[in-house]
Amino acid sequence: MRSYLSLIPISAKVHRRQNRMTLLCIIFAVFLVTAIFSMVDLMVRCETEHSKENHGFWHIAIQNLSEEGAEEIRSRGDVAAASWYDVVNMDQSRAYEVDGIQTALCGIEESFRTDIMSYFPADSSIQANDAAILTPNARELLGVDVGESITLRTPAGEYSFLITGFRIDDSRYATKNGTGEATALLVKGEQIGIFMNVSTFRQIMEDNQDSGSETFYVQFASRANIGRAISEIQAQCDVAEGDMEQNFILMGLAGLSNNTMVKSLYPLAGILFLLILAAGILMISGSLNSTVAQRTQFFGMMRCIGMSKRQVIRFVKLEALNWCKTAIPIGAALGVAISWVLGAILRYWVQGEFSDWPVFGVSLVGIVSGVVLGLLTVLLASRSPAKRASRVSPVAAVSGNLEDKTHKQHRTETRFGKIESALGISHAVSAKKNLVLMSGSFALSIILFLAFSVLVELLGCLLPTAHSAPNLTIASQDYSNTIPYALAEEIREMPGVRHAFGRMYREDIPASFPVETAETTVDLISYDELQLGWLLEDDLLRKGSDLERVYGNSDAVLCIWDQDVPLTIGDTVTVGNSQVEIAGLLTHSPFSNSGRTNGEVILICSEETFTRLTGVEGYAILDIQVTKAATDGDVAAIEELAGEPYSFTDRRDESDRSTFWAFSLFIYGFLAIIALITVLNIVNSISMSVSARIKQYGAMRAVGMGGRQLTRMIAAEAATYAFTGCIVGCAAGLPLSRLLYNRLITTNFPYYTWSIPVPALLIILLFVIGATITSVHAPAKRIRGMSITDTINEL
Incomplete structure (x- = not known):
């Protein structure tokens, strides 16, 4: 053996059963983070592509901009594409006609067709001064096709155009009568539209002494600092605040929107991230504490043969990292797998805008987040148990007296209950750090559940599903x-x-x-x-x-x-x-x-x-x-x-509830995971706590305590952790729920006010109580099934 660290894989094999629950805790922590971040990343990617297709790939649109300002913006290195967009006669108030049919005119540049909007055919063009792209309803109304010519009649004269294509006719963009979700140049009824070169458009406007409604669209490069670029453009081109419109969806998905509601989501998302991190740390730390408590004699003996306190601390930390070699890949794989399952549900069951969801999409953001957070939580969680192990006395290990030597000023209070219940409560409150870890993990589960329950309310506000919604x-x-x-x-x-x-x-x-x-x-x-x-x-x-x-x-x-x-x-x-x-x-x-x-x-x-x-x-x-x-x-x-x-x-497309079901699936799925982790964490914590005191219970059996009394004692200890955790969880979770509700909902929907979320509170409390009752059964059965001598001699 070259060093004490060589004992780590040997110890892992010997204590495989004791380490099983710790491994599960790490696996679930990594799984939780990988699944959440993978789904968020894939959903952002999916929604970003959906937004580009339906609303255009642009970040800002500027009105009342001079030609000099437009050229200055084009010359910026962080601008990927830019184009003028000008339109007239949308309201059919001018005498612009083709074959007697009212016609709306739209002047664009080639980059608008190729880079900013995606509903123009690849082989179409508006580069030539007489080139035109028509709205799809022009095929039937005019009876024309690509390669044919049309004549636009205006008060100032006639203009001839060669048809190079028709705007794509697809339900995502426009119906056959011209209406659509976010189509450039929406026409109504017996009206067609012509897309032309912006130079030709301006010439027609000049000839007719008319004017349109100019807008300058800007698409930034992928690595651009968009926030700084927007500020510089506003200052350099003297753009008024009301003259600049941001692509709300695209900017919001990129985390760059200046919308009040979207900006309020960022810090709140950070709070939820920290809660998940804290839950993982407490869950793993509690498990490690119990594992170390079961092996105090081992660490004491290692101190006897020369291991220093620093080496003990390093041993415990590296042992925890050694578990990560197995736990983190499994947790990450499970996270990716569940994201595939949810992706399949979104694509084949929810459908709608998620019909193109990549079922087997892999999110590097999700995997890296799971791995990093897994390592971070293990390192942070192992600090306290490592210090605890380093404080084990070599003398105590040799003498075999490893019990807590903290002297109580008073005997255990037994006047208000049976002795076994009093002892169970005493066991729970005597180890303050263990009480904090155990109760804290329960409390965080409640806090997380209450916090994410607000998102369910927010979903109902953003995507209302009223019974009266018409088709x-x-x-x-x-x-x-x-x-x-x-x-x-x-x-x-x-x-x-x-x-x-x-x-x-x-x-x-x-x-x-x-x-x-x-x-x-x-x-x-x-x-x-x-x-x-x-x-x-x-x-x-x-x-x-x-x-x-x-x-x-x-x-x-x-x-x-x-x-x-x-x-x-x-x-x-x-x-x-x-x-x-x-x-x-x-x-x-x-x-x-x-x-x-x-x-x-x-x-x-x-x-x-x-x-x-x-x-x-x-x-x-x-x-x-x-x-x-x-x-x-x-x-x-x-x-x-x-x-x-x-x-x-x-309105059948408007009443499509795919987005509602997708977000519902995500939120309720996450709440289900929180509930599952709550159950497993409680069962694991109580089991580990009992295992750490196995010799004490053996001694109690030796002096005459029966199996039912042992069960009641364990139940009292578990109930103490649960009760304390519920009190702390409600005390912290309800104010946080109110804060989130006010910031996310009441601020934007003032007719909604926060009230105590009784259903969500009852659900998570019932989970905690049920898990606590369940957690008592297995360790009590194990103790009752062991002989007294085996229990006393258990290491």
Whole structure:
């Protein structure tokens, strides 16, 4: 043997069973981090590519920029691509036509087609002054194809163009009638669009003494310091704050967005990362402490034969790192494997925007994070056990007296319980460091669970899944109530239709209020029985609301709550010549993205009440929900039935819940992992703690303690750790939950306020209690199954 360190692999083989749980702790810590960071990295990559395809590969868009400023930006070394984008006649207010069809004009540069937007054919071009790319609906409306010529007629004259291609016709970009998610040059109805060279566009504008709406798009290089580059561009080109728009999604995914909500996520993500790190350290440290406690005599004997305290510390640390050789690769492999499983679920079950998810994608970020964090947690976790091992007395090892020599000032208190329970509690609280580690690991599990539960709430705010979300919408012109009830009845009977429900709308009805308010009018909206019932199912009613009073022809209405609307439940509002009472309040407005009414008073009533108050019969909007079996033919039949003069909108892509299910899968999967680790950690900790005191329990059996008493003693010790951990976890977790909720949700959605997350709290506490009960069974059974002499002689 060349050195004491040669004993490390031998010790690992001899104590394989005792080390098993420590190895599991390291494996789970690495697995947890690798899985989380791999999924986050792959999701960021997937969403980044999705954003580039659907919204363009640009970082900033600048308006009111001079030509000199544009050239200065182009010359920067950190700019990969830049292009002017100018458009006119989107509103069909000019006399720009091709074959009598209204035409929107768009001037772009070649880099816009090749680098910034991805929905132009590779073989198309706008470099020549007479080259043009048309919107896909021009094929049918004009009956033209690539290589043919068209003539644009303007008040100043005619311009001839050669068609070099059509913008890609794909559901991700645009429907056949020209509408789409984020397409450059969206056209409507009987209108086409022409993409042309920006020089030609400007010449046409000059000839017609017209002007468009110029925007300069900038794409930065991959290694550019984008934050600094944006600041320099603003200063050098004198760009006003309101003239620069950032690509919110792309910048946010890169961690560069200046959006308030996105910026608040960064430090909070750091807090969650530190919590995961702390959980791993406490879990591994507690296991190492118990392992060292079982081998105090071994370390004492090593001190007897000449090992110094520094060598003992080094031995324990290197022994922990030796476990990493096995545990870290296994943990990383499991993390990659679970990311593949989740990826397959996203691609083949969730689908939607995740249909291109790389199932067998490997994230170097995830693997490196798992390995680094695994090594870091092991090194940090081994410091305290190493110092503890180095303090073992050689004299105590020789004499065999290795018990805790801390003298208690008072005997164990037994007046308020049985002796075995008192001894169990005494065992738990006597070793302060072990109590902190054990209770701390339980507490961190609770804290993590409560913290990530806030993300579930945030998901519901960002991606609401209301029961009333429509797949198709038929709207009257200017929201006039001209859609007949009969149309709704006819659509309800059509194949593929699940629900059809309409709303009547009347704005600016004169009204008076019982409290002083700046408003003198109200907006009145009707809901049928189905929509009123959904308000309750979606939990959109504030406490104290009485929905039953609103049904039928009644004098009760609902009011949309807003912090600038002073009305409350029970107030009477005079609408026209009638009085109605507010029977309930909606938590927020379902008709605006912000959930605010901006001080406007919006009342919701039944259809019967609306007709009585206004005399109106007929819908302004008719929403339709279709079944999963509905075909494009069924939708086309509904559109044909609606006909003119109503507008028809297909919202099936908007109601795609793939993103919601993807993030739900990620968040709930992580919560499940936390719960699993909580159970395993508790079972492991109690088992290791019992193993460390095996000789004490043997001595107690020798003096007459029975098996049930031993079980109660172990249960009391475990319950002490669990109780202390629950108290600390709730005391720290609830304030953190409130902080996260206020920063992430209330700041951006003021109509949501934090309340104690009772369901999440009960779930994790039940897990802790269940795991604690489970953890008592195995060690108690092991002790009862051993003979007294074997127990006393156990090393």
